[in-house]
Amino acid sequence: MTTKQDLIIFYSELNGIKDLDEAERRIDKFINTLSEALKIDDKITFMNFGTFEVKETKERDIVDPKDSTNIIHAEPRKYVKFKVSKSLEDTLCLEN
Known part of the structure; x- marks a missing residue:
């Protein structure tokens, strides 16, 4: 790492x-x-490198891991997703 x-x-x-x-x-x-x-802007693309994109989770109810009878309401949240470009992926695969 x-x-x-x-x-x-x-x-x-x-x-x-x-x-x-x-x-x-x-x-x-x-x-x-x-x-x-x-x-x-929610999406930034670097040619031959990849794309950073802001995504948002949906609002949902989840089960509390400590107490399976308890339901927790999860608010939507934003996160950044990175998708590698095909050319960079090919370059990285060739180097391994």
């Missing part, structure tokens, strides 16, 4: 950035930009 710190180190090495704080700022800036863009 890769952590954010692993990604920062990889990004800095890949781009020749000696200052890890600068690499972290750049990654944070990208993530924040992506988050803000998803607030404005």
Whole structure:
């Protein structure tokens, strides 16, 4: 499993950035930009990479796992779904 710190180190090495704080700022800036863009538009597509899309669960009643006689009302919630592009998927499959 890769952590954010692993990604920062990889990004800095890949781009020749000696200052890890600068690499972290750049990654944070990208993530924040992506988050803000998803607030404005529910779907963002990166050609040859994939699509980030905001989805919403339906309102429903679920059974409480602690007490199966108790029913919990689950409100709808939003989540981000990522779908990898075919070209990236093919590239990743070739590398394994």
